[in-house]
Amino acid sequence: MAREPKNFDNLLGGNAKGLSDLQLKAHFTLYQGYVKKLNEIREKLGAADRSAPNYSYNEYSELKRREPVAYNGTVLHEMYFENLGNGSTAASEGAKKLIDQSFGSYDAWMADSKAILMSAHGWLVTVFDYSDGKLYNNLVRTEHDVGLFANVHVIVAVDAWEHAYFADYQTKKADYVANALSGLNWDVLNARFAQLGGHAAK
Ligand SMILES: [Fe+2]
CATH class of the missing domain: 3.55.40.20 (Iron/manganese superoxide dismutase, C-terminal domain)
Structure with a gap:
């Protein structure tokens, strides 16, 4: 099932310290691009031919090499946007x-x-x-x-x-x-x- 980008509009309007809406919206668009690519890679992996994997080049091999880029690009941005914003400033x-x-x-x-x-x-x-x-x-x-x-x-x-x-x-x-x-x-x-x-x- 395709992964849906999360919405972080709660950060807009001055709710993320020192970051304007212009800056945040550009960053949201970039994040959404990682989610789209993660979905694309995983969809292609589902049908990829596994019969001739190769270090130099093979479609399946290259998809597996790029999957962590799109995955971490997705998840790290989600964790970053989640840990920004107005909230407590005190560690437990x-x-x-x-x-x-x-x-x-x-x-x-x-x-x-x-x-x-x-x-x-x-x-x-x-x-x-x-x-x-x-x-x-x-x-x-x-x-x-x-x-x-x-x-x-x-x-x-x-x-x-x-x-x-x-x-x-x-x-x-x-x-x-x-x-x-x-x-x-x-x-x-x-x-x-x-x-x-x-x-x-x-
Ligand atoms: Fe980023």
Whole structure:
């Protein structure tokens, strides 16, 4: 079944810190393009000939190579738009404890998040690693499909591709990064932490 793009019009009208409707609407259109391509790739995969897969080129092989680009392009944008917007600005006790255990302090996590966003053309993705029960910051890059650890639960996603901020900030990327991090919606993030349940109680 085809995947439907989610609607994030709740962010318009000044509800996402530092982002204009012009900037957000352009970004929504780009996100919708990833959903469309994910649907197209998966539809073609359903009927693709699997008899001659090949590293250099084969239709099935190439569809499987491109599927993670469209998938992560879809899901990371959804998580990003969901964790923007007016909401609580306070981390829950559980979230704070896990951040402290993983990074040393909330401020250290913020400093590392800022450094990742300033390093990227790509994403800051804060993840919970089920292997050791700690949080890590990933820099996801190339085409949304490189750099994300396996065996993780995604908590925070912040887009630092130029299309995410250039209409509003031009080259003042640091201003976008500061607004994006201070404008995170902790109602959404605290709920994602809560999904960890007993995994985070180590
Ligand atoms: Fe984006």
